Amino acid sequence: MMNRDAPSATQAGNPGSFYPNHLFVESLAALAVFAATVLAAYVWQVPLEEMADPGDTTYVPRPEWYFLFYFQLLKYFEGPLVVVGTFFLPLLTLTLLILLPFLDTSPTTDIRKRPCAAALSLAGVVAVVALTALSVVEDESHVDKIVLPPITEEQITAGREIFNKFCMLCHAIDGKGGFMAPDLTQIGSRANRAYIERVIINPQIVSQTTIMSVIPLSDAERHEVSAFLSRKK
């Protein structure tokens, strides 16, 4: 990749040549990455989620890790300010990236002598890392917020009865029940117990437009229903 017009190593006092010195480093890195990718794909195979069901609002959407920072950022913009997060900020970032070579015209490449460019670059990286970390922490804290007792067979039986009494009018399980709301036959494979509890406490967390009302259950009854539903896989 080196150009004869580019500064030569002879000038820099380096006797190394592209072949075999640098090519060896590049090949080693490429081989390591190739092996790691193949190994990862073989050991940690990616599961296929269930087929999309527009009627099921119990799914908690989460993007891949590389979009988490943006996902987190958008949480801070609500109502009319959403447009700032979805349009103006990305546009501003893109414009800055495009204009960067024309803004940073310092003759030196020494980062210590380019404080503005260095600060901006570093701020961008720190912001992305911090927002990603915050998103992960928030997700985990949501799950941990509800302290759940261990599941027992009695809880599952009691949960089934409560489900039949309060939920079956709208939701179906194993082909029995109403069809106004999503089928919960395999809800345990899509949502964990903490999330099921949160939906029972506040159905609006899955969708602002849901017609599901808050079911008047005690904490113990709610734990029983969530125990029963979380086992439906």
Next chain:
Amino acid sequence: MIRRTGIRMWIETQVVMSEKQQWCERLFSPIPEWVTWLYCFGGLTLLVFLLQVLSGIYLAMFFQPSPGEAWASIEFIEKNIFLGKFARSLHRWGAFLMVLFLLAHVFRTLLHGAFRAPRQLNWLSGVMLLLLTAAFAVTGYLLPWDFRAYWAVKTMGNWIEALPLFSGATDWLLHGDTLNGIVPVGRWFVIHTLVLPAAACAFLTVHFFMVRKLGVAEPM
């Protein structure tokens, strides 16, 4: 014979450099001492991109980009096709690593100030490749048409709808502009497998040409 000589001469006039000699010269040309392993990230991104192309071609052979069949065809690939599940996993891991190496490459470029003159065109083509990678990720995300894909489209639609002139974006993204409510998986597929790779190849050509022309930037 005359024809072959003519073709050869034409090729020689096109390839301005004197072939063998120059290739050898390049191969054995000395490199600056500051070119370390940190300079490998661009090459590694390309390597993973090539892995993505290969695994993507294999998956595309069996994928059905239509509303009711997309998810079922992925299930079919995983269960019935030789190395199908592995190929899909490889494609997914490749995507993770491609983003990771690209970000490392961008960070190194920012740190070394390698975007500055005379490398503006190199930087701009790199920014375009960054955007294309994001587009690859988004469109690839949607193809299996599983829960995550559906909610990704719905969430994106809601974000776009926040813009004044884009009300109804969710409907358009989910149902296309057809009257029978067809989910536009085919549209995402064409963008993911034809439009974006073509654009990526074009910008990669510019990117590598500029690297070749200007050499690697000096460190900080």
